[in-house]
Amino acid sequence: MTYRNRAHPLWYAYILHRISGLALALFLPMHFYVLSLAFNEAALDAALAWTANPMVKFAEFGLVFLLAVHFFGGLRLLALEWLPWTPRHKTLAAGAVAASFLVSGTFFLQAI
Amino acid sequence: MEFRLYLLQRITALIMAPLVICHIAVMIYAIQGGLSAGEILGRTQGSVPWAMFYGTFVVAVSVHAALGLRIIVREWVGLDGIVLTGFSWATFWGLLSMGGYAVAAVVVGP
Amino acid sequence: MTTAQDHMQVTVWRGGADEAGFYQAFQVPKYDSQTVLDVVAWIQQNADPTLSYRFACRVGMCGSCGMMVNGVPRWTCRTHVDRVMDRGGLKIAPLRNLPVIKDLATNMDPFFDKWTQAGGLHHGTATRHDPFEPVTHSSPGRADADAGIECINCAVCYAACDTVTGDPDYLGPAALNRAWTLVNDAKDGSRDAILDAVTGSGGCQSCHSMGSCAQYCPNELNPMASIAGLKRTAMKRAFRGR
Numbered sequence: 001m002t003y004r005n006r007a008h009p010l011w012y013a014y015i016l017h018r019i020s021g022l023a024l025a026l027f028l029p030m031h032f033y034v035l036s037l038a039f040n041e042a043a044l045d046a047a048l049a050w051t052a053n054p055m056v057k058f059a060e061f062g063l064v065f066l067l068a069v070h071f072f073g074g075l076r077l078l079a080l081e082w083l084p085w086t087p088r089h090k091t092l093a094a095g096a097v098a099a100s101f102l103v104s105g106t107f108f109l110q111a112i
Numbered sequence: 113m114e115f116r117l118y119l120l121q122r123i124t125a126l127i128m129a130p131l132v133i134c135h136i137a138v139m140i141y142a143i144q145g146g147l148s149a150g151e152i153l154g155r156t157q158g159s160v161p162w163a164m165f166y167g168t169f170v171v172a173v174s175v176h177a178a179l180g181l182r183i184i185v186r187e188w189v190g191l192d193g194i195v196l197t198g199f200s201w202a203t204f205w206g207l208l209s210m211g212g213y214a215v216a217a218v219v220v221g222p
Numbered sequence: 223m224t225t226a227q228d229h230m231q232v233t234v235w236r237g238g239a240d241e242a243g244f245y246q247a248f249q250v251p252k253y254d255s256q257t258v259l260d261v262v263a264w265i266q267q268n269a270d271p272t273l274s275y276r277f278a279c280r281v282g283m284c285g286s287c288g289m290m291v292n293g294v295p296r297w298t299c300r301t302h303v304d305r306v307m308d309r310g311g312l313k314i315a316p317l318r319n320l321p322v323i324k325d326l327a328t329n330m331d332p333f334f335d336k337w338t339q340a341g342g343l344h345h346g347t348a349t350r351h352d353p354f355e356p357v358t359h360s361s362p363g364r365a366d367a368d369a370g371i372e373c374i375n376c377a378v379c380y381a382a383c384d385t386v387t388g389d390p391d392y393l394g395p396a397a398l399n400r401a402w403t404l405v406n407d408a409k410d411g412s413r414d415a416i417l418d419a420v421t422g423s424g425g426c427q428s429c430h431s432m433g434s435c436a437q438y439c440p441n442e443l444n445p446m447a448s449i450a451g452l453k454r455t456a457m458k459r460a461f462r463g464r
Contacts, residue, residue, distance in 0.1 A: 010433030025203075036214045078122065078125065082454055118427030
């Protein structure tokens with residue numbers, strides 16, 4: 001009840017951009033750690049064996065979605081700040097989410 | 113100073129834009145038939161172009177993520193002053209060193 | 223005045239600068255075309271004379287009556303009760319992001335301090351003996367300035383902005399919107415000083431474009447677009463070596 005001022009599309013775009021950035025930043029150390037196992041091929045293969053698990057595939061889909069949404073949302077922000085003003089930002093924000101589903105959905109279909 | 117950090121944030125974003133497109137495309141390709149060390153290393157081991165690609169990516173993301181997290185902890189956790197500066201530098205060096213090590217691992221290999 | 227129909231539940235925030243606040247409930251009679259300001263006035267005149275609130279023109283041109291109504295900052299004189307009634311009730315609180323003096327009256331000093339800090343003054347360049355600057359409505363800079371000059375400093379945008387909440391240094395949408403109109407004003411002689419002011423601590427770079435300012439401005443201004451303009455202008459200046 002107290003924070004109804006947030007219930008509008010561009011605020012959701014902002015929070016999605018922030019949460020996706022935060023999640024990606026927290027994911028990166030894990031990502032770098034797994035890749036650093038490449039010095040030992042067997043160790044890397046053991047870690048990658050986890051990725052056959054359907055729950056992991058779904059998590060990977062989530063990560064690709066977060067990266068895509070942060071990327072497309074970021075492009076929208078760069079356009080907002082650096083290109084001449086357009087009133088279409090709600091449409092662009094919706095388009096960014098749609099494009100992210102397309103990209104991450106493509107990934108997911110290849111993963112399963 | 114704050115405005116220069118803002119510019120750095122946007123510039124690293126621009127640098128990473130084509131790198132992200134390429135990375136997602138490669139992931140969509142690579143995930144087919146499952147992931148394996150052999151497949152990854154077959155691409156990256158001894159490759160100067162991949163070293164440069166991922167090296168640039170790691171430097172840019174270390175700056176971008178450190179600056180992004182800086183804003184979040186300032187607005188949502190209330191950090192400021194020397195604690196905020198320390199946190200930001202720690203994040204930057206942490207990501208740069210882990211990322212650099214990961215790039216070295218996939219380029220040098222077993 | 224039309225006859226009262228039934229009553230509605232209205233909860234109003236009470237408290238002061240140094241006390242913990244609480245919500246007090248009132249049963250207020252409903253009338254046709256009743257505004258939230260009408261409700262607050264009825265409470266103070268008929269139920270509790272100790273309720274403090276601020277208003278002036280009551281016709282939507284002075285900006286004094288801004289309050290949080292069911293979580294959204296609004297001009298209460300221009301907000302019809304039936305448009306914002308929530309499950310039969312109204313919740314009225316002082317504007318967010320500002321220190322409270324008492325009950326629904328906030329201390330507007332931080333808002334106005336940031337206004338001047340962002341350069342919101344006229345920086346004259348000529349004397350009465352000089353010809354005046356021919357300002358044409360068709361120049362692109364003038365169009366940008368005109369889009370933002372109707373601001374009446376009501377602080378609704380300031381109350382709506384979550385970045386203001388999280389960052390006490392942030393100058394806020396109204397102050398930055400004003401700065402943008404001055405940057406585009408051919409009569410203003412301190413463009414560089416203003417750009418310095420809006421790229422310092424709490425400047426335009428802190429805006430995250432969440433757009434609550436534009437969403438809730440009762441004059442339909444767009445501080446988010448103005449701030450984007452400041453970012454663009456400051457960036458071009460930075461790349462030219464300033």
